[in-house]
Amino acid sequence: MKTPSQPRAIYYIVAIQIWEYFSFYGMRALLILYLTHQLGFTDSHAIDLFSAYASLVYVTPIIGGWLADRVLGNRTAVVIGALLMTLGHIVLGLGSNSAQSLYLALAIIICGYGLFKSNISCLLGELYAPDDARRDGGFSLLYAAGNIGSIAAPIACGLAAQWYGWHTGFALAGIGMFIGLMVFISGHRYFRHTQQVNRPALRTVKCSLPVWSWLLLALCIAPVLFTLLLKYNAAGYLLMLVCVIATGIVTRIMFTFPQHRRALWQIVALMLTGTLFWVLAQQGGSSISLFIDRFVDRHWLNLEVPTALFQSVNAVAVMVAGGVLAWLVSPESSGLRVWLKFALGLVLMGAGFMLLALNAHSAQLQGQASMGVMIAGLTLMGFAELFIDPVAMAQITRLNLPGVTGVLTGIYMLATGAVANWLAGVVAQQTTESQISDVAVAAYGRFFAQMGEWTLICVVVMIAVVGIRWIGCRAVRVRCQ
Structure with missing residues (x-):
């Protein structure tokens, strides 16, 4: 009996998933070493910053999923998230040794991760009917793709950082994310049946401004907020609030x-x-x-x-x-x-x-x-x-x-x-x-x-x-x- 093939769109999702894992785990493998070697952070300061960053990337997908459900749609949220992660890695790989640019870069990546992480799985789920037998195979394929990226990233970015410098390693992580985004966008015709941007909701006026204006404002404020949380080691307070709600x-x-x-x-x-x-x-x-x-x-x-x-x-x-x-x-x-x-x-x-x-x-x-x-x-x-x-x-x-x-x-x-x-x-x-x-x-x-x-x-x-x-x-x- 012939096994039914997967939807064509899944291969574009798998491609961007591989490169998202590549960028995230490539940068993550270098971060603690970069903080202690290049920026001269003490172990205590470096560990605090690393744990705060790693913690916040798991908080923001809650907000990102909410925005995708009500306004953006999963595909648009994934694209915006990938763009933000690419931008964050570019800021990180510019060559500046400033701690301020580091905080801002990490904050942008956190925002991008929030829009990307939960919504890529939801987008994959949109490809199947509730009773589609191919669903489990699709999610298994996505899981395997993530592991491929997380295996390759520390090797490629680690060697690049050792041979050509820290910022080359970070830049390589960003380039990987950009490649994944370009591949994903090239398959846009296969996602026409998925949830699109809710234009009426975007045009709805809330507190004297349309919703799209509030989204742009939030997009500008969020990186500043996360920059301050990282700089002053205050991520724990936000996490405490979220845990009380949970x-x-x-x-x-x-x-x-x-x-x-x-x-x-x-x-x-x-x-x-x-x-x-x-x-x-x-x-x-x-x-x-x-x-x-x-x-x-x-x-x-x-x-x-x-x-x-x-x-x-x-x-x-x-x-x-x-x-x-x-x-x-x-x-x-x-x-x-x-x-x-x-x-x-x-x-x-x-x-x-x-x-x-x-x-x-x-x-x-x-x-x-x-x-x-x-x-x-x-x-x-x-x-x-x-x-x-x-x-x-x-x-x-x-x-x-x-x-x-x-x-x-x-x-x-x-x-x-x-x-x-x-x-x-x-x-x-x-x-x-x-x-x-x-x-x-x-x-x-x-x-x-x-x-x-x-x-x-x-x-x-x-x-x-x-x-x-x-x-x-x-x-x-x-x-x-």
Whole structure:
């Protein structure tokens, strides 16, 4: 039986997705190193800025999705978002060493990411009818495309930065985004049936001005706002406000659907556990990257491997271990199985940190840490991802509550993206030392060991709680028989 082909438009979406991941992860791989090497930021300042930036890029898609639904349409939002990200990388790659231009560049990228990230998936969803069997294959293709970009970006941008300078690496990320945008625009005829700009809504007058005027004003003000939040390290206040609103929404859902309260509490627990996991996983872009840069022997075949290239290990591990996903989508969905998967993910993460702790101890004794052990630890952390987000997202969508599934999905991404990135910066402050010395190596060793220990303790507690509940349920069933 012939498998029905995908809509032609999907290939343009896949193309821009590859280049969006390329630009984002290429810049992300360089950022913490650029802040400490080129701009001379202290570790503490660099980690604060990195975590604030990474946090805000997960807050803005909420606003971007709202604008696309009501005014812009998904395709137009994606185009504007890609343009803003390109502009942000251009500002970053101009060659200026000014911290002010850095803040502005990051702020523009944050705005662009907000319009792009959530709406590219929504645009893909518009290509299919609700019962179209090709939908799952389309989203799998989009997921794979993202991994291709995130694997290639640290390698290409890292080498460009090492050979030709930091700004060349940043400029390459921007060029990639621009290429993706041009390819996407060239396929405009295949998107004619998708949601277009709501022109009547744009012309509607609100507070004496048409809506399009307010949008332009917001487009000018937003980068300034995010620049100030980054400059004065105030992103946490905005995040706190958003979290209070999200908590109120979850509480209202609990009262609206009391018959699903047990399942909803499980999802809340998954959100909290997922946030813990991503606090650990996001160390890869900050504390782990600084450790690699300073203490790992990166020489291979008479070549020095750029630190940024290690950011590709995680994505490669996810791709290589993709076969595990077949087990993850098993029709069996009992609470016990869900928590065992989460526990396995945390065990892998804890094991990865324990390897890093041993590597730091080796650096104290021998002067340098092993590149092979570093790659092994990062690989375990990459494998761990397969047991966290896919499981949590499957549980959320399995509820199938009208008007709730999308909201809970967004709040899960807020918790594991924005909150986790911000907390990751707070946690990573334990590694900061005034000088690169044996004291700093010891700080990294203690930090990695503590992360591994706390993770494994959480696993023990999780298994104990689940085990007690399972035994209690079995006892109740036996009595009922």
